[in-house]
Amino acid sequence: MGNKFYIFMMACIVGLLMALTLDNASAEYRIVPFKVINDFKKVIEKEQAEMQSIRNHLDETTEKIEYFKGKQAEGDVGKALRNEIDGYKASAALTALEGPGVLVILSDGERELIDGEDPNNLLVHDIDVLNIVNDLKIAGAEAISLNGQRVVSKSEINCAGPTIKINNRVFSQPYIIKAIGNPDYLRAAIKAPGTYGNLLKQVGLFVEANTSVSITVPAYEEQIEYKYLKVVERSENS
Amino acid sequence: MNRFNYKTNIIIGLISVVLGIVFSIQYKAVNNDYLEGLFPSQRAIQLENELSSTMAEKENLQEQLEYYEDELRNIKESESKESAVIKSLNAETLKFRVIAGLEDVEGEGVQVAIEDPSSEMDYSRDGGSVIMYNYDLILSMINILNAAGAEAISVNNQRIIAMTEIHLAGNNLNINNVPTAPPFVVKAIGDSDTLEAALNIRYGIVWEMRENYKLQVGIKKFENIIIEKYKNVIQFRYAEPVK
Numbered sequence: 001m002g003n004k005f006y007i008f009m010m011a012c013i014v015g016l017l018m019a020l021t022l023d024n025a026s027a028e029y030r031i032v033p034f035k036v037i038n039d040f041k042k043v044i045e046k047e048q049a050e051m052q053s054i055r056n057h058l059d060e061t062t063e064k065i066e067y068f069k070g071k072q073a074e075g076d077v078g079k080a081l082r083n084e085i086d087g088y089k090a091s092a093a094l095t096a097l098e099g100p101g102v103l104v105i106l107s108d109g110e111r112e113l114i115d116g117e118d119p120n121n122l123l124v125h126d127i128d129v130l131n132i133v134n135d136l137k138i139a140g141a142e143a144i145s146l147n148g149q150r151v152v153s154k155s156e157i158n159c160a161g162p163t164i165k166i167n168n169r170v171f172s173q174p175y176i177i178k179a180i181g182n183p184d185y186l187r188a189a190i191k192a193p194g195t196y197g198n199l200l201k202q203v204g205l206f207v208e209a210n211t212s213v214s215i216t217v218p219a220y221e222e223q224i225e226y227k228y229l230k231v232v233e234r235s236e237n238s
Numbered sequence: 239m240n241r242f243n244y245k246t247n248i249i250i251g252l253i254s255v256v257l258g259i260v261f262s263i264q265y266k267a268v269n270n271d272y273l274e275g276l277f278p279s280q281r282a283i284q285l286e287n288e289l290s291s292t293m294a295e296k297e298n299l300q301e302q303l304e305y306y307e308d309e310l311r312n313i314k315e316s317e318s319k320e321s322a323v324i325k326s327l328n329a330e331t332l333k334f335r336v337i338a339g340l341e342d343v344e345g346e347g348v349q350v351a352i353e354d355p356s357s358e359m360d361y362s363r364d365g366g367s368v369i370m371y372n373y374d375l376i377l378s379m380i381n382i383l384n385a386a387g388a389e390a391i392s393v394n395n396q397r398i399i400a401m402t403e404i405h406l407a408g409n410n411l412n413i414n415n416v417p418t419a420p421p422f423v424v425k426a427i428g429d430s431d432t433l434e435a436a437l438n439i440r441y442g443i444v445w446e447m448r449e450n451y452k453l454q455v456g457i458k459k460f461e462n463i464i465i466e467k468y469k470n471v472i473q474f475r476y477a478e479p480v481k
Contacts, residue, residue, distance in 0.1 A: 003246055010253045017260040032279045040285035042410060042419055044292055049416040051296040053470035054303055060471050061306040068313045077317045081327040085334060090479060092338035093400045097477035130377045137403035142477040144400075152400040153339060156385035180477040216480060224337055229389040229427045231332070232342040232464060 093152040093220045097143045101215035102186040104197070106132065107174035109204035122204055126159045129175060131196040133157070139189035141179040143217040147171040150220040167222050174206070183211035339399040339468040343390050347427040347463040348434050350379070350444075354420050355452040367420050368451050370411045373404050375451070379424060379443050386436035388426040390465045394418040397468040414470060430459040 064084070071080040089095050106129065109122035133151060136144055144151040149167045151157075158165040163172055179186050190197035190209040201207040318325040335341050352375075354367050369375065380398055383391055391398040396413040403412070410417035426433055434457055437444045447453040 007246070007249060007253070010250070010257070014253055014256055014260070017257070017264070020264070032282045036282055037285065038409065040282065040289060042417055044285065044289050045410065045417045047289065047292045047296055050469065051292065051299060053416075054296065054299045056471040056473075057469075058299060058303045058306065061303060061310055065306060065310050065313070068310065072313060072317065077314075078321075078323055078327060081314070081324065081331060085327065085331050086479070088331060088334035088338050088340070090474065090477075091340070091399075091472040092334050094334070094337065096480040097474070098480050099474075099476040099478055101476065126381060127374055127378055130381055131374055134374075134377055134403055134405075137401055138405045142401065142474050150400075153391070153398050153402065154384050154388065156381055158381075158385055182476065217477070226336075226345075226389050228345040228347065228429065229336075229343045230345055231336055232344050 093143065093150050096216060096219045097180055098214055098216040099142070099180040100183045100211070100213050101141070101178065101180040101217075102136075102183055102190070102209050102211050103215065104132065104136075104177040104179070104190055105174050105206070105208045106177065106200075107206040109206060111204045124159060124164075124173075124175060124200075124205060126157050128196070128200060128205075129157050129159060129164070129177075132177060132190065132200075135189040135196055136177070136179045136181070136186055139181065139185040141181040141186060143180045145178045145217040147176055148218060150218055152220045155220075167220070178215050178217055180215050180217055183213075187211050338472065339390070339397045340472075342464060342467050343427060344462055344464045345389070345427040346430050347388075347425060347460055347465075348430050348437070349458045349460060349463060350424040350426075350437065351454075351456045351458075352376070352420070352422045352424065352447065353454040356454065369420050369422060369453055370406060372451060373406055373411055375443070375447055375453075376404055376422060376424070379437070382436050382443050383424070383426045383428070383433060386428065386432050388428040388433060390427045392425045392465045394423055395466050397466060399468050399472070401472070402468075414468065416469075425463055425465050427463060427465055430461075434459055 068077065068080050071077050086095070090097065106124055108124055111122070113119060113122070129146065133144055133146070146155075146157065146166050147164065149155070149169060149171075151166070155167050156165070163170050164175060165171075187209045189195060190207065192198060197207050197209065314324075314328055318328050332341070336343065352369055354369055376393060380391055380393070393404075393413055396402070396416055396418065399414075402414055405412040407417070410419065411422075412418070436442070437457060439445075444455050444457065447455050
């Protein structure tokens, strides 16, 4: 008697579980790997981010059309264009900017080396400065300068031993980074636990970040000449 | 013990096997390694629909944008026919737009493709991406290209401008706030020999990527390479021009 009852109970459970699994396998309820879902989500996020930037452009363009039409009626398109140029100059980092922000000081560590430790551990390297600058940008920095040189898209940061080279000019320690943006976010990007700046500090380098209500970041001063680059013609483009 | 005869044992054995398999399938569906679990396809279909509607909307907006941009251009061009001053101002506008990275540009250059280690090499961190986790390699590569005189750079079609950040956000590497994923394609315009040599020097960046991180890196030189413009609007909320 007893074992027949057990078999019956087991058969019931197996039946139930099979039914559940089969249900999943019916046509409109098939199973897909999580990776597929994840990939979809990534693409959607990307498309949405791109859509948002198109929207921003759309707002900007319609606003400009209004503005230009107004100026056209006044017969003063030249002024409108000059305003536009000023805007692009600022975007191209060719204008000195000021605003709230932080001042970061980065310098080689001054503690004694532990026996057999590589002195490189206590020196500031290019990658350290690159990471700090990148962290500031993530925190929304709008303009950054390093030892008085504006950091632009084509700035190279080259720390060669005791000196640092940026925008073809050589500076020595300490490295002073100025950034304009939300001061609290920017400071947190350097000092919060787990950030690259905090890591450097723990290793023994000198890292300091102070907020300020007014930071001035100079314009990019080097001559910009393009030897290889051409603008893609519009007719080709569209 | 004799109460269970031979036949019953076999039946119980079989049922246990089936039960085990069914359990394991159910278990696998919910509890598995990262990115390897199973999901009902219904969710995938939903996401597919969402994606196609997002793409349609984006296309629509893009068309609208092109229409308005044409209108703006027409206004400016009609004015520049009438006045030489306006014409030169328009030329100046273009010059600064190029410097700011707001125009598509082309020229001689190199293209670097960076891919995660092939699956035989077990270098991945918990199934995550090596290059995404070590994104400072990309920062370093951009820096080296700049030092070698690159005139324009993009990573996965995101133009590198002064404010471009590279940010590891969860599963994505955000560049210009747009999520991207490997393989990463870095394009640079400049003297292609110099750029290639700067990347390829012994114990340089490409060597480091290949040897220390086992990444798959390929460099190609191009006589003409197109780099897309920065696609968002550059806005300043905190910074103001110095008076």
